[in-house]
Amino acid sequence: MRISRRRVEAILHKELRDLRRSGNVVSAMVVLPLVFLIQPVIQVFTIPSSGSPALHHEHTLIYMLAIPALVPAALAAYSIVGERVQGTLEPLLSTPVQQNELILGKALAVFLPSVAVAYAVFAFFIAIVEVFAAPGVASGLVQAPDVVAQIVFTPLLVTWSIWVGMAISARSSDLRTAGQVSILVSLPTVAVTSLIAFNVIPSNLRVALAFGIGLVVLDRLGWRAATLVFDRERLITTTK
Amino acid sequence: MASVGGSARPRSDDPALSVRSLTKRFGDRVAYQEVSFEVGRGEVFGFLGPNGAGKTTMVRTLGTLIAPSSGAATVAGLDLTPANGVAIRRRIAIMPEAPGLYLRLSVRDNLACFADLYEIPDPPDRIRQALDTVGLADRIDDACGALSKGLRQRVSLARALLSDPEVLFLDEPTSGLDPAATKDVHSLIEDLRRRGVTVFLTTHRLEEAEQLCDRVAILNTTLRTIGRPDELRDRLFRRTLTVRTVTPLARPAAVFGLVSGVTGWRVEGAGTYVLEASDITVAAPEATRALVAAGADVLALTESHHSLEDVYLQLVEENDGEPAE
Numbered sequence: 256m257r258i259s260r261r262r263v264e265a266i267l268h269k270e271l272r273d274l275r276r277s278g279n280v281v282s283a284m285v286v287l288p289l290v291f292l293i294q295p296v297i298q299v300f301t302i303p304s305s306g307s308p309a310l311h312h313e314h315t316l317i318y319m320l321a322i323p324a325l326v327p328a329a330l331a332a333y334s335i336v337g338e339r340v341q342g343t344l345e346p347l348l349s350t351p352v353q354q355n356e357l358i359l360g361k362a363l364a365v366f367l368p369s370v371a372v373a374y375a376v377f378a379f380f381i382a383i384v385e386v387f388a389a390p391g392v393a394s395g396l397v398q399a400p401d402v403v404a405q406i407v408f409t410p411l412l413v414t415w416s417i418w419v420g421m422a423i424s425a426r427s428s429d430l431r432t433a434g435q436v437s438i439l440v441s442l443p444t445v446a447v448t449s450l451i452a453f454n455v456i457p458s459n460l461r462v463a464l465a466f467g468i469g470l471v472v473l474d475r476l477g478w479r480a481a482t483l484v485f486d487r488e489r490l491i492t493t494t495k
Numbered sequence: 496m497a498s499v500g501g502s503a504r505p506r507s508d509d510p511a512l513s514v515r516s517l518t519k520r521f522g523d524r525v526a527y528q529e530v531s532f533e534v535g536r537g538e539v540f541g542f543l544g545p546n547g548a549g550k551t552t553m554v555r556t557l558g559t560l561i562a563p564s565s566g567a568a569t570v571a572g573l574d575l576t577p578a579n580g581v582a583i584r585r586r587i588a589i590m591p592e593a594p595g596l597y598l599r600l601s602v603r604d605n606l607a608c609f610a611d612l613y614e615i616p617d618p619p620d621r622i623r624q625a626l627d628t629v630g631l632a633d634r635i636d637d638a639c640g641a642l643s644k645g646l647r648q649r650v651s652l653a654r655a656l657l658s659d660p661e662v663l664f665l666d667e668p669t670s671g672l673d674p675a676a677t678k679d680v681h682s683l684i685e686d687l688r689r690r691g692v693t694v695f696l697t698t699h700r701l702e703e704a705e706q707l708c709d710r711v712a713i714l715n716t717t718l719r720t721i722g723r724p725d726e727l728r729d730r731l732f733r734r735t736l737t738v739r740t741v742t743p744l745a746r747p748a749a750v751f752g753l754v755s756g757v758t759g760w761r762v763e764g765a766g767t768y769v770l771e772a773s774d775i776t777v778a779a780p781e782a783t784r785a786l787v788a789a790g791a792d793v794l795a796l797t798e799s800h801h802s803l804e805d806v807y808l809q810l811v812e813e814n815d816g817e818p819a820e
Contacts, residue, residue: 259614264611265607265608265609265612266612268611269597269604272600272604273597273599273600276599276600341595341598342591343596343597344595345555345591345595346589346591346595346651347595347612349558349560349584349589349591350584350609350612351612353581487560488561491555491561492552492561
């Protein structure tokens with residue numbers, strides 16, 4: 256059956272309105288990226304020009320790819336189980352909305368703010384570097400291939416994290432458990448980006464291509480998995 | 496009669512709901528078993544039963560939220576199949592026991608979301624109409640979290656009315672409401688009846704069912720009985736007259752034995768007699784005349800009233816575990 260754009264947008268708008276009024280969730284979305292900013296910002300202010308050659312072997316921006324891996328996890332983990340706990344899932348599923356429309360609407364509602372936050376934090380960091388870093392340090396911290404990697408991999412990582420979070424959310428009956436498990440399951444992705452950032456995994460075009468293709472495949476599979484895990488009857492009938 | 500895929504429209508003489516030998520099991524546990532009934536269009540149909548009887552599960556099944564284990568049904572003229580799920584949900588609305596509103600959002604935002612999910616044309620107009628119906632137009636911009644429980648229930652009802660459903664399922668709509676809010680909900684259901692909406696009402700409140708419903712069914716895993724409330728009373732209980740006199744009658748058999756329409760009598764206490772009547776309209780005046788002729792000082796002569804609660808208790812508790820006829 257065709258996907259109704261109007262129904263997807265209805266879910267999306269409802270989620271975004273709800274998100275705007277949820278202070279705790281917005282705080283978490285802001286605080287978590289700031290944690291990943293601390294170490295790079297310290298580098299900006301502490302590394303002298305003489306230390307800049309060493310920076311060319313590090314990829315600080317890649318390290319910050321942990322942000323798009325972690326920020327959506329908590330939001331996505333809330334998406335289904337949150338409705339169950341509030342008691343809003345049954346009225347929602349009683350409407351003509353199809354499960355792929357519901358999942359798509361909810362995924363977009365996590366995707367858009369997560370990507371926006373990730374890009375905003377990257378832009379903020381680059382601005383700090385350009386204004387405050389010593390000459391030479393700036394070029395070491397912000398390398399053109401890393402910027403391209405940021406732009407390309409951020410939406411892919413956000414998407415993967417969303418599917419993982421939503422699949423966990425659809426199987427959970429407790430908000431905190433869903434959030435914690437979702438963050439935990441996102442950690443391997445953070446580990447991979449960190450290993451690349453610190454040159455344990457060499458950062459080159461081949462690795463970037465492999466990483467990119469892997470994420471595209473995972474994102475495709477993740478959509479299918481999230482749809483399959485979403486069992487209308489189980490979600491309605493199992494106890495909270 | 497039924498159709499597939501939502502392309503065919505139901506005929507107006509089709510029942511709004513037709514359930515045939517429907518059974519739902521969760522593993523070894525039976526929620527309801529071999530349940531059959533029909534609900535006519537425009538009927539207010541009460542579905543009664545104790546906790547765990549399967550009422551809510553039946554609503555969820557007919558609302559396509561869960562699949563039956565066996566049996567068949569048509570809902571708003573469509574076969575109850577997974578393929579017809581979306582088409583059925585377009586034609587019905589369910590008001591669950593808990594309002595299930597987004598408490599951080601305004602009444603308007605809650606209803607706008609559902610109007611879009613039903614792809615309703617001109618949502619602002621429909622939202623206004625639905626809120627007018629439940630008397631909440633002036634609270635449209637209030638956050639749902641700021642509303643009382645009764646008002647939330649009204650918003651939930653407005654949400655259910657948005658799509659102008661052919662069949663409206665109300666699952667315990669007055670549960671937890673105070674008497675004033677309950678009365679408001681009753682008025683709204685009466686209004687729905689006048690508008691010709693088919694209402695499937697599950698409730699614990701027997702007086703509510705008696706007041707509102709054209710017919711009721713009593714479920715306790717199996718369907719125990721179905722009919723109009725007065726039919727059920729007559730089916731289960733003989734109609735009786737209770738006579739009270741100032742002093743006991745000297746020869747009650749001589750007084751009551753020859754009264755037309757009285758098929759039997761017994762003494763309930765000093766000066767109190769219960770007469771079993773085949774036809775109350777004949778027996779009551781005849782008994783009065785006989786008492787006066789016997790020189791009795793009559794204190795009261797009343798028809799014993801068996802409530803729907805008596806019917807319910809008779810069927811649910813005394814025959815617990817036995818299937819209905």
